[in-house]
Every structure is written in C-alpha cells, then in structure tokens.
Amino acid sequence: MKILIIEDEPELRKSMKQYLHQEGYVIESASDYSKALEKIEVYDYDCILVDINLPQGNGLDIIKHLKQNHSKAGIIIISAKNSSDDKILGLDLGADDYLAKPFNLAELNSRIKALIRRRNFDGNKLIEINEITIIPEERAVKVHNIPVNLTAKEYDLLLFFISNKNRVVSKNSIAEHLWGDDSDQIDSHDFIYVHLRNLRKKLAEKGCVDYVQTIYGIGYNFKISV
Amino acid sequence: MKLISKTLVYYLLISLPLLGIAGVFSYYLIQNELRDGTDESLQKEKTYAEEIIKTIKEPHTVFLSTDSLSTAIPIKSSKKTDVYSDISIYDKTEKEYLNHRVLKSFFTYQNQTYLITISKTTLEEDELTEGLFSAFGLIISFLVIGFLLVNWLLSKILWKPFYKTLHELNAYEIKDHEQRHFSTVNTLEFNQLNEALNKMTEKIYSDFSQQKEFTENASHEMQTPLAVIKAHLDLLIQSPHLQEEEMNHLQAIENTTKKLASLNKALILLSKIDNHQFKESDSISLKNSIDKTIRQYSDLIQSKKISIEVIADDALTVNMNIVLADILISNLLQNAIRHNIEGGKILIQINQHSLSISNSGKPLTINPKDLFVRFKKDDSSIDSLGIGLSITKSILDTYGYSISYHYLNQLHVFEIKF
Numbered sequence: 001m002k003i004l005i006i007e008d009e010p011e012l013r014k015s016m017k018q019y020l021h022q023e024g025y026v027i028e029s030a031s032d033y034s035k036a037l038e039k040i041e042v043y044d045y046d047c048i049l050v051d052i053n054l055p056q057g058n059g060l061d062i063i064k065h066l067k068q069n070h071s072k073a074g075i076i077i078i079s080a081k082n083s084s085d086d087k088i089l090g091l092d093l094g095a096d097d098y099l100a101k102p103f104n105l106a107e108l109n110s111r112i113k114a115l116i117r118r119r120n121f122d123g124n125k126l127i128e129i130n131e132i133t134i135i136p137e138e139r140a141v142k143v144h145n146i147p148v149n150l151t152a153k154e155y156d157l158l159l160f161f162i163s164n165k166n167r168v169v170s171k172n173s174i175a176e177h178l179w180g181d182d183s184d185q186i187d188s189h190d191f192i193y194v195h196l197r198n199l200r201k202k203l204a205e206k207g208c209v210d211y212v213q214t215i216y217g218i219g220y221n222f223k224i225s226v
Numbered sequence: 227m228k229l230i231s232k233t234l235v236y237y238l239l240i241s242l243p244l245l246g247i248a249g250v251f252s253y254y255l256i257q258n259e260l261r262d263g264t265d266e267s268l269q270k271e272k273t274y275a276e277e278i279i280k281t282i283k284e285p286h287t288v289f290l291s292t293d294s295l296s297t298a299i300p301i302k303s304s305k306k307t308d309v310y311s312d313i314s315i316y317d318k319t320e321k322e323y324l325n326h327r328v329l330k331s332f333f334t335y336q337n338q339t340y341l342i343t344i345s346k347t348t349l350e351e352d353e354l355t356e357g358l359f360s361a362f363g364l365i366i367s368f369l370v371i372g373f374l375l376v377n378w379l380l381s382k383i384l385w386k387p388f389y390k391t392l393h394e395l396n397a398y399e400i401k402d403h404e405q406r407h408f409s410t411v412n413t414l415e416f417n418q419l420n421e422a423l424n425k426m427t428e429k430i431y432s433d434f435s436q437q438k439e440f441t442e443n444a445s446h447e448m449q450t451p452l453a454v455i456k457a458h459l460d461l462l463i464q465s466p467h468l469q470e471e472e473m474n475h476l477q478a479i480e481n482t483t484k485k486l487a488s489l490n491k492a493l494i495l496l497s498k499i500d501n502h503q504f505k506e507s508d509s510i511s512l513k514n515s516i517d518k519t520i521r522q523y524s525d526l527i528q529s530k531k532i533s534i535e536v537i538a539d540d541a542l543t544v545n546m547n548i549v550l551a552d553i554l555i556s557n558l559l560q561n562a563i564r565h566n567i568e569g570g571k572i573l574i575q576i577n578q579h580s581l582s583i584s585n586s587g588k589p590l591t592i593n594p595k596d597l598f599v600r601f602k603k604d605d606s607s608i609d610s611l612g613i614g615l616s617i618t619k620s621i622l623d624t625y626g627y628s629i630s631y632h633y634l635n636q637l638h639v640f641e642i643k644f
Binding site: 009081084101102106182191 | 447450452453456458459460463474476483484487498503526549556560
C-alpha cells in the first residue's frame with residue numbers, strides 16, 4: 001500500500017509519516033506543489049493526502065491533474081480552511097474525503113482505512129480480526145460468526161478501535177470521531193465510557209475476548225495480536 | 227433647533243435693531259416732511275388771507291375760519307417777519323388737546339398793518355408713532371414670511387443634496403459598502419462633503435476589511451500548528467514507557483489543545499458569518515430542524531434525564547442558509563441542555579413568527595445583557611467557550627431576526643422573532 005503525503009508543514013508531514021508507517025504503508029511525501037506533481041507523474045499511489053494550501057500552488061489543482069490522468073488513487077483533502085465551498089469543490093473534483101485541520105492521527109488513519117476498503121472492490125470486503133468479523137457494507141458485526149446487535153455509536157467505536165488497533169487512541173479523538181464538531185459541546189468522555197461499557201458487554205456475551213485496555217486516564221488501546 | 231429656525235432667529239436679531247433705527251429715522255423724516263407740508267399750506271392760506279384783506283374797505287378783524295383760530299387783525303405795529311409756532315389747543319368737540327401749527331404773519335395794505343394768524347391742526351405724535359409701528363410691524367411680518375418661504379424653497383431645492391446625503395449616511399452599513407456611494411452633485415460644498423464622506427467610508431471599509439481578513443487569516447494560520455501539536459500528542463501517547471503522572475500531563479495538554487481548536491473553529495465560523503460567506507438560502511422548516519437536532523442530542527438529553535416538549539402551533543419556515551440554521555438550532559439546544567439541571571425540562575414553542583426555547587436551570591450569575599457578548603459566560607460553566615450565543619446572535623443578525631432573553635417561572639427563555 002503506497003501513500004503520498006502532500007503537506008508543506010514539515011512537523012506535520014513527519015508525524016503523519018511516522019504514524020502511518022506503523023500501519024505498514026509505504027509512505028512518500030512532497031512539501032510543495034511542483035514536488036507533488038513530479039511524484040504523481042512518476043509513481044502510482046493507492047492513497048494521496050493533499051493539503052489545499054501549498055507553496056506555489058493549490059492542492060485542488062493536484063486533484064484536477066490526477067483526475068485528468070485517470071489516476072486510481074484515493075484522495076483525502078487536508079485543509080486548514082474547513083470551508084464548505086472548498087470541501088464541495090474538492091469532492092466534486094473527485095476527492096474521496098475531506099479532513100479539516102487540526103485532526104487526530106487516529107482519525108486520519110481510520111479515514112485512510114475506510115477509503116482503502118471502499119476502493120478495494122475486488123478484494124475482501126470483510127474485516128476479520130480473530131473472532132470478530134465486521135461487514136462494513138452492512139455495518140454488521142459478528143463474533144464467532146454470531147451476529148452482535150450494536151448501536152450506531154457502538155459500531156463506529158468498534159470500527160475506530162480496529163482501524164487503530166494496537167494504538168493508544170485518546171478519548172478526545174474517539175469523541176471527535178463519534179460526535180464530530182459537537183464533541184466539544186458535550187461531556188463526551190462520560191458518553192464514551194457508557195458506549196464502551198455497552199460494547200464490551202455485548203461482545204463478551206458472544207464470547208469475545210476483551211481487547212480494550214484502558215490507558216490511564218487518557219484513552220484506550222485495542223490490543224490484539226494477529 | 228432646525229437650521230432654518232436658527233437662521234430666522236439670527237436674521238431677526240440683526241434686522242430688529244436695524245428696523246428700530248430705521249423707524250426712528252423715518253419718524254423724524256416724516257415729521258419734517260409733514261411740517262414742511264403744513265407750512266407750505268399755511269403760506270398758501272396766508273396769501274389767500276392777504277387777497278381777502280385787499281378787498282376790505284375799512285380795517286377790521288377778519289375771521290378766516292369757522293373755529294376763529296385763523297384771523298386777520300388790524301394792528302398798529304410795524305412790519306415783522308413771519309413766525310411759525312406749535313401750540314396745543316383744547317378742542318371741545320374732540321375733547322382733547324390738539325396740536326396746531328400756527329403762522330403769524332404781518333401784512334401791510336394801504337398803510338394798515340394786519341396780523342394774520344393761520345392755524346392748522348397737525349398730525350398727533352402718537353398717531354405718527356402708531357402708524358410707524360404698524361407699518362414696521364407689517365414689514366417685519368412680510369420679511370419673516372418671505373424669509374420662511376425662501377428658506378423652505380431653498381431647503382427643497384438647494385439643501386436637497388444635503389438631505390439625500392444625510393439619508394444615505396443614516397442607511398449606511400459597512401456590510402453593503404459596495405452599494406453605497408455619495409454621488410456627485412453640482413453644489414460645491416455638498417460635493418466636497420460627499421467626497422469627504424466617500425473618502426472616509428472607503429477608509430473605514432478598508433480598515434474593517436483588513437481587520438476581518440486578519441482575524442480570518444490568523445485563525446486559519448493557527449490550524450496547522452494546532453494540527454502539529456495534536457499529531458505529536460497522538461504519537462507521544464503511543465510510548466510504552468509513560469507513567470500515569472506523565473499521562474495526566476498529556477491529557478491536560480490534549481484537552482487544552484482541543485479547547486483551543488474549538489475556540490479557533492468558532493472564531494473562524496464567526497468571521498465567516500460576519501463576512502456573509504453563507505450565501506445560499508433555503509426555505510427551512512424549523513420543526514424538522516429541531517426534531518433532527520433533538521435526535522442528535524438524545525444521548526445527552528437522556529443522560530441528564532431532561533424531559534423535552536415541542537409545541538408547534540405553526541409550521542414556521544424561514545429562509546436561511548441550511549448550515550447556519552442547523553448551527554443556530556443546535557447552539558440553542560446545546561445551551562438549553564448544558565445549563566439545565568438533572569431531571570430538568572426543555573420547552574420549545576414554535577409560533578407564527580417566533581421560536582422560543584426555554585429550559586430549567588440555576589439563575590444567571592451574569593448580566594443578561596452580556597449573554598450574547600463573546601467570551602462572557604456564566605461562572606458555573608467552566609468548560610463552555612462562551613461563544614455559542616454570540617454565534618447565534620451573529621447568525622440572526624445576518625438575517626435581521628432578533629433574539630431576546632428573559633427569566634420567567636424559573637425558566638430561562640430565549641425567544642427569536644422571525
């Protein structure tokens with residue numbers, strides 16, 4: 001799996017690279033518009049993360065360029081602007097997703113995974129981790145092949161954990177994943193606890209191992225050895 | 227005081243003394259002229275008397291008038307010059323003293339000298355004064371009426387551009403600066419005024435735009451550094467060697483970063499609303515929007531055991547941008563949930579032209595006037611950014627709707643008038 005990060009801020013580029021590298025992706029990066037164009041001319045990528053505001057150019061033009069060349073790469077826009085106009089424009093141009101800065105790396109990771117899953121039509125549509133099977137198209141979960149009836153939030157929580165398995169995910173990134181912009185308006189940490197407790201109970205009922213470790217106060221780790 | 231009244235006052239203040247002086251002058255001039263006139267006619271009568279004297283044979287007293295005031299009396303003295311005098315004589319018919327002009331003249335005919343006394347009533351001084359006063363009064367009234375008329379016409383014609391400018395200035399709003407221009411007129415002074423106003427509003431607008439742009443850019447520029455902090459925190463918490471104490475610090479940093487990010491997001495939203503970047507508008511059913519938002523926050527509402535009631539007397543639809551309408555409703559509902567008490571209630575009422583959201587809760591600790599001011603918040607809400615209601619107000623301001631707050635029956639009531 002090959003990913004290109006087009007981002008001019010070196011610290012952000014570096015940390016994105018570091019986080020995603022652990023997922024086993026091959027990561028390349030470009031710091032400006034012309035370097036990005038050079039890379040996409042030469043190599044094929046599965047996923048391209050593109051910042052809209054770049055030195056010497058606009059990320060949207062890179063998307064145009066990719067689409068003109070019939071690139072099959074999935075595109076995620078990363079923008080500091082979070083303007084709905086940019087978002088609509090980018091998605092119209094053929095981008096697959098839009099992530100506003102500042103974002104959590106766990107969120108970025110789960111977006112990339114979702115994108116790859118959606119694009120990977122011919123591949124396996126199921127996510128299988130030990131006794132857990134997830135069918136994303138149906139938003140369904142099975143444990144030991146027995147369906148588990150999860151609420152929407154519980155399902156999202158599980159998928160987020162699995163996308164970021166063996167990582168510490170902070171409560172804040174879970175909150176932002178589950179409630180988006182509203183997460184800062186609510187006492188989200190209590191709600192995460194409630195949803196997680198229910199999820200754990202439902203999974204345990206079907207004989208699933210409790211993979212979720214609490215990491216002090218800061219978050220959780222869905223620890224699994226495949 | 228209106229300019230026209232002020233001018234009138236000054237005009238009168240100057241013209242009244244002038245008219246007074248003119249009155250005094252006129253008085254003496256007229257008096258002189260009248261005397262000259264009387265003297266002339268006295269002379270004429272004197273000549274007539276001399277003619278009569280020439281016809282008589284024996285010298286004797288001749289009465290020249292019926293009231294016996296004008297006489298020709300034969301005397302013995304020699305000839306002297308004519309003497310004019312003013313005397314006052316009691317008139318029995320008028321029953322008052324009347325002014326008389328008297329000419330005493332000496333005429334000698336055939337060695338007999340006659341003293342001719344000719345008397346004529348003259349105009350009374352008070353009559354003259356009275357006449358003059360009424361004349362001047364009339365003049366002043368005409369002047370005032372004329373002045374008012376002229377001023378009225380002038381203000382209609384000459385001052386027209388000024389009133390137009392004034393009207394435009396009153397209607398001036400910085401957000402529609404582009405449509406406002408103080409046009410060229412053919413009066414030099416007003417043209418100068420309009421040019422100065424154009425220059426001034428242009429300057430205000432450009433300062434305002436720069437300020438706005440700065441806020442927007444600053445907020446946008448902060449997003450990337452915030453992303454860097456968040457990314458590094460995400461990496462840092464992966465470290466297997468962290469102890470609980472360190473994790474606590476990290477969580478504090480994380481929470482604060484999140485707060486900072488939310489604040490920044492809110493500021494960007496505010497500047498977008500103020501910059502009118504949400505242009506498209508749709509007809510939005512408030513009931514639908516409210517139902518959707520209630521579903522969205524059902525977790526929260528249930529966890530606080532809040533009972534919620536929606537009374538929709540009217541299918542109120544408003545023309546708004548859908549994004550802004552959602553933000554508006556969710557801000558108000560969040561507010562009603564956040565500041566509610568355990569087991570409290572929320573009452574939402576939709577009428578023909580208004581929407582009210584009421585919630586139970588502790589009384590405010592801040593001045594209700596400050597509720598819609600940015601970063602003013604109740605003491606008890608530490609986690610709140612204190613910006614939600616100011617966003618709500620900004621959204622409503624964009625559409626010219628109003629929001630008010632009152633505390634009634636232990637309920638905090640926010641009412642929007644559409």
